[in-house]
Amino acid sequence: MPQYLISSYLPDDFDPSSVTEATIEAIHALNREMIAAGVRKFACGLSPKTTTLRSQANGEVIVTDGPYLETKEHVGGLWILETESLDQALAWVRKGAQVLQGVVEVREIFFNPAPEPG
Template identity: 40%
Template sequence: MTHYLLSVHNDDTPVYPTPEHAERAFAATGRVNDAMREAGVFVFAGGLAASTTARVVRARDGALERTDGPYLESKEHIGGFWVLDVADEAEALAWAERATVACEGAVEVRPFQGVVGD
């Protein structure tokens, strides 16, 4: 099995235009989470707070520097993610397809180089 990160990308505009829309998307995402658990591939998932809450710590010229805001100055950011333990990339992509339909956001799929603690 291989660990994959499925990350949801969106921008700072409200993802769901109404509370009812958000409720439907959260319910659909919950059903995908349940299916992942039932399939035995779910490791961990979480939604992230707004990018305005991000803080970055950098090492520059031997000194540590803290800045407000996301690491990248970009229109899009990671809004949430799943960590899955699947057989291969094809299986990770199949889960990403279900996840992107449920949460209505683009989902990036990337394998981990290795997992500490395995």
């Protein structure tokens, strides 16, 4: 069954203290609903602080603070859902977009298992 990465975005100036208890409970309720339906495989929030590693042509790896891309928003959290179709994933994500009152992105996860050793 296909899996989907659901990313929610927050503005870089997002203030976590602005999130209401009602919104937090709505997020928990949606997570419980997804778990009960057997579609949620993983969920979490993410810190806006990032560290980026960039491989250089000479083989060196440079470590820098901040995101790889300069943007006005960042990934604030994610879900991994497993559904029978993109349409089913989108039905769940519509609920998430309503609860989060923001931008949510859906990407199918492509998995290529490593060949067996030997």
